[in-house]
Amino acid sequence: VVGSEMVLGDGVKLKVLHAGKADQGTSKENNESVVLKVSYGEIDFLLTGDLEKEGEMVLSEMYPDLLSSEILKVGHHGSRTSSIAPFLDRVKPEVAVISVGRRNRFRYPSQGVIKRLLTMNCQVFRTDISGCISIKTNGQRLHIKSWI
16 A cells, blocks of 8 residues: 555565555556665665656655655666656665666667766666676665676
C-alpha cells in the first residue's frame, strides 16, 4: 500500500512511495513502476524502477521532503524522459546507478541525464560499463563494488 512503511529488521526501513496506475495519474506504463525508499541508519536508497518524468513530478509533489537519498537507482535506464532536474534537486543523490544494456538500440543512457548527475557531483555507475554493481552499507558509510 502506498505510504506504508515496514521495518525489515536490524533497523532497515522500507517505504512504498508509489505502486502503480491508480496512484500515479499518468498514462505511461513506465510510470506504473513500484518506487521504494530503503533506509538504514543515515543511508537512503531510492529505487525508481522504470519511472519517467511524469512520475517523477508526481513523486516530487507528493513527497517534497522525503525523496532525499544518497543512492538513486535512475529511472527508465537513464533515458531523456527521466531524471529531470526538479526531481534530482529533491533527491540530491551522491551515487546514481543506471541499469542499462551494453550497445542498446535506444542508446541509453541519455548524455543529458549523465551531465545532470555529474553536475550535481554525483558518482555515476552504469551496468553497461561496470557490469554488476554491489552497494553495501553499515548505515553510515558505503562500500561500492562492480564487476563484469
